[in-house]
Amino acid sequence: MNTNEKILPLRRHSDRDDIPKGSFGNEILLNEKGKQNAQRFVQSLAEMNLKIKVLNEINQKGYCVLKNWEDEEIIQILLNSVIRSNGELTTEVFEYWTEGKLPSLLLQIFGKHVYGHTCNVRNKNKINFKKIPYHQDSAYILPSSFDTEEFLQITCWLPLVDVSIENGTLEVSDTFENKQVSHFLKNGYMQICENINSIPLILKSGSIVLMHHNLIHSSKENKTNNTRWSIDFRYQNIQTPFLGMTQGFEIYPKRQLNYNDFNLRRVRFENSQTHKYSLIK
Numbered sequence: 001m002n003t004n005e006k007i008l009p010l011r012r013h014s015d016r017d018d019i020p021k022g023s024f025g026n027e028i029l030l031n032e033k034g035k036q037n038a039q040r041f042v043q044s045l046a047e048m049n050l051k052i053k054v055l056n057e058i059n060q061k062g063y064c065v066l067k068n069w070e071d072e073e074i075i076q077i078l079l080n081s082v083i084r085s086n087g088e089l090t091t092e093v094f095e096y097w098t099e100g101k102l103p104s105l106l107l108q109i110f111g112k113h114v115y116g117h118t119c120n121v122r123n124k125n126k127i128n129f130k131k132i133p134y135h136q137d138s139a140y141i142l143p144s145s146f147d148t149e150e151f152l153q154i155t156c157w158l159p160l161v162d163v164s165i166e167n168g169t170l171e172v173s174d175t176f177e178n179k180q181v182s183h184f185l186k187n188g189y190m191q192i193c194e195n196i197n198s199i200p201l202i203l204k205s206g207s208i209v210l211m212h213h214n215l216i217h218s219s220k221e222n223k224t225n226n227t228r229w230s231i232d233f234r235y236q237n238i239q240t241p242f243l244g245m246t247q248g249f250e251i252y253p254k255r256q257l258n259y260n261d262f263n264l265r266r267v268r269f270e271n272s273q274t275h276k277y278s279l280i281k
């Protein structure tokens, strides 16, 4: 991009006739390449703003909700795929985890490398698993990960249907302290015994919640007759094993695995009623 093209978007603010909505700068001055550069420039400003919002909220309250994050059409593709597979990880979900919009946002946040190790498809209904006890996701990460000061894992919780108190939405603690509390393991879940005041997140499908690894959260039973479908994608800035059993894989800059490799190498957790998959070392 040459200097002229770079400053053109800024000319929108100078004293001049109204510029039609949706156009970028002076249509006569900008050639096609200039328009594309201007669009990219505006897009990069929007991404920078989003990154700042997410980081601020995650650091202050432990989570950030982005309403209208995803188009209804994409949510429907993901939902249909997991209904068809009865809650198994699908290519559509794997690709959503490892390509495009979501890892791009995480790349903005982490800067250089994006790793992933676990992606859970959850079909919560009256028969399938019920409550998830209060826990921090950091309880599932090997303690040695925290030797690296800048370690950050962000769990991205994507509801594929509207979520409410009745269908057992995600509940987050109303206070956040960036430190690990002690957990015990029961019925395959890490959990804490303290009493927690939590906020149920009532959301439309297509919203997304981004959570810090030390945010305390849980979810209650689904009391409705419809399945509560959601997916949680985990990303971190440092490759780190998951409770000693599993290995993360690089998503960006170079995705190390494809869906078939991932599928072959993943393990289903024993003693767990959830659909948790991780990679064998």
Ligand SMILES: O=C(O)CCC(=O)C(=O)O
Pocket: 122, 124, 132, 137, 155, 157, 168, 169, 170, 217, 218, 219, 230, 232
């Ligand atoms: O989806 C849920 O009900 C809970 C999700 C959760 O606890 C997690 O992703 O760590």
